[in-house]
Amino acid sequence: MKVVSKLTIAIVAGVCVVLGVNAAVELHILRATDDLRVTLLWDTAITTLVIAITVGGLSILFGAWLVGRPIRRLVEHARRIGAGELGRTVEVGQHDEIGVLAVEMNQMSHRLAQAHARVVEETEARHAALAQMRHSDRLRTVGQLAAGVAHELGTPLNVVAVHAKLIRTGVTRGDEASDALRIIEQQTHRMATIIRQLLGFARRASPAKRPIDLREVARDVTSLVLPLADRAGVAIRCDDGPPIIVDADPTQLQQALANVAVDGIDAMAGGGNLHVGMSRSWQTPPADHDGPAGPHAAIEIADTGVGIAPGDLERVFEPFFTTKSVGDGTGLGLSVAYGIVREHGGWITVASELGRGTCFTVYLPLAPEIRS
Amino acid sequence: MRTKKIPRVLVAEDDREMRAIVAAALRRLGYAVTEARDGATAVDHIGSCLLHNTPDPPDVIVADIRMPALTGLSVLASVRELDLPVILITAFGDDYTHALARRLGAVTVFDKPFDIDMLCAAVELACPLPS
Numbered sequence: 001m002k003v004v005s006k007l008t009i010a011i012v013a014g015v016c017v018v019l020g021v022n023a024a025v026e027l028h029i030l031r032a033t034d035d036l037r038v039t040l041l042w043d044t045a046i047t048t049l050v051i052a053i054t055v056g057g058l059s060i061l062f063g064a065w066l067v068g069r070p071i072r073r074l075v076e077h078a079r080r081i082g083a084g085e086l087g088r089t090v091e092v093g094q095h096d097e098i099g100v101l102a103v104e105m106n107q108m109s110h111r112l113a114q115a116h117a118r119v120v121e122e123t124e125a126r127h128a129a130l131a132q133m134r135h136s137d138r139l140r141t142v143g144q145l146a147a148g149v150a151h152e153l154g155t156p157l158n159v160v161a162v163h164a165k166l167i168r169t170g171v172t173r174g175d176e177a178s179d180a181l182r183i184i185e186q187q188t189h190r191m192a193t194i195i196r197q198l199l200g201f202a203r204r205a206s207p208a209k210r211p212i213d214l215r216e217v218a219r220d221v222t223s224l225v226l227p228l229a230d231r232a233g234v235a236i237r238c239d240d241g242p243p244i245i246v247d248a249d250p251t252q253l254q255q256a257l258a259n260v261a262v263d264g265i266d267a268m269a270g271g272g273n274l275h276v277g278m279s280r281s282w283q284t285p286p287a288d289h290d291g292p293a294g295p296h297a298a299i300e301i302a303d304t305g306v307g308i309a310p311g312d313l314e315r316v317f318e319p320f321f322t323t324k325s326v327g328d329g330t331g332l333g334l335s336v337a338y339g340i341v342r343e344h345g346g347w348i349t350v351a352s353e354l355g356r357g358t359c360f361t362v363y364l365p366l367a368p369e370i371r372s
Numbered sequence: 373m374r375t376k377k378i379p380r381v382l383v384a385e386d387d388r389e390m391r392a393i394v395a396a397a398l399r400r401l402g403y404a405v406t407e408a409r410d411g412a413t414a415v416d417h418i419g420s421c422l423l424h425n426t427p428d429p430p431d432v433i434v435a436d437i438r439m440p441a442l443t444g445l446s447v448l449a450s451v452r453e454l455d456l457p458v459i460l461i462t463a464f465g466d467d468y469t470h471a472l473a474r475r476l477g478a479v480t481v482f483d484k485p486f487d488i489d490m491l492c493a494a495v496e497l498a499c500p501l502p503s
Contacts, residue, residue: 147464147466150463150464150465150484151438151463151464152463153463154463154483154484154485155387155390155463155484156389157484157485158390158484158485158486159387159389159390159393161485161487161488162393162397162488163393165487165488166393171400183389186389187389
């Protein structure tokens with residue numbers, strides 16, 4: 001039965017009781033004397049009032065019990081759903097509108113629980129896929145490292161082995177043998193350098209960050225690579241401007257920027273210009289980067305060298321990837337720079353045009369206290 | 373009487389020391405040797421021999437696989453039609469490189485570090501010296 005019908009019956013019953021009592025009393029009054037009539041009239045009025053109040057109160061209590069109790073349970077249920085307790089059901093034991101509402105709420109709670117489970121499952125699957133991707137990425141890097149080590153060490157080892165054999169078998173003698181020994185010595189130095197660089201690549205200490213002015217780092221880097229630039233006939237121009245403060249390890253950042261600058265100078269064997277510029281801007285990190293969007297410092301290192309072929313562009317940060325001749329570069333410089341910048345919460349982009357030059361841009365988050 | 377021609381080996385290798393020891397070993401055996409510092413120089417040399425019909429084109433090629441400009445595999449692919457034996461040397465001695473080299477027609481592939489006598493033996497097998 002509907003709630004409205006139940007309430008109507010309760011009220012109608014109350015009114016009937018009042019009217020019935022009132023009619024009986026009035027009949028009694030008609031038969032009484034005049035004196036008594038006044039007294040009885042008052043009594044009747046008071047009695048009717050008392051009965052009306054009692055019946056009214058009882059009706060209100062009954063209504064409250066009938067409607068309030070299940071509503072409170074529904075409210076409590078809604079609160080629990082809101083707090084994330086999904087999949088629970090509520091029983092109101094009624095078959096009226098409140099009962100229907102409870103059934104609907106139970107269904108909604110059930111559907112929300114299903115949707116939530118689906119979201120959790122999908123998120124877990126996505127995380128697993130990401131972890132798998134990172135793992136394959138690491139494997140690929142290890143493979144590249146192994147291939148690079150094999151190539152870099154294979155050739156000098158071969159040179160050493162052949163010269164040693166030639167000396168042992170007496171094919172190389174006298175002055176030739178001493179030349180061969182000199183070559184063996186050079187080749188072992190070359191291998192030692194490669195191993196040292198490799199260890200530097202693998203065992204990089206975590207950065208000791210402190211707020212530093214990028215302009216100072218840029219000035220240090222330019223003075224560091226100046227002798228190299230002079231030999232190659234490269235002019236260096238470093239922009240000056242307002243201070244740009246970042247949280248960074250100055251030594252590591254200097255190494256990263258120097259590696260990029262050296263690569264630029266190496267690309268200009270016939271001379272050219274190396275431009276180091278700095279700016280501040282709002283940046284959204286690339287998709288494979290965890291950092292938030294925010295104000296960043298950008299250091300541009302642009303050369304007017306030979307440029308990088310489009311096919312090689314995405315490989316420049318791979319360890320041991322090099323287009324230089326054997327012995328000129330191990331192919332670790334840019335990947336070391338990339339690693340350092342990543343550890344500082346930044347990233348590097350590269351744009352290049354064959355025959356025109358290359359521009360590397362290093363992005364680093366601005367130091368928090370300076371952001372405002 | 374017509375003298376027997378001394379076979380010529382073209383050695384393409386970007387590492388100077390490596391190139392020098394391979395060339396020296398082959399010269400000691402009695403081969404004439406032309407040295408190329410990368411793949412592009414090697415292919416240029418072969419092209420120029422064909423174009424000018426020079427009297428001493430290479431009879432065998434020994435090439436490193438990883439070289440700037442043109443790799444040893446590209447050199448191999450470029451001379452495929454010429455029926456020139458090509459011996460490759462590589463530090464990337466993985467199965468894929470070996471299979472690719474064989475499919476392109478390489479005589480053999482040596483993994484660095486290799487025994488120089490084995491390389492010389494392979495050259496002698498591909499193009500014997502006149503007795």
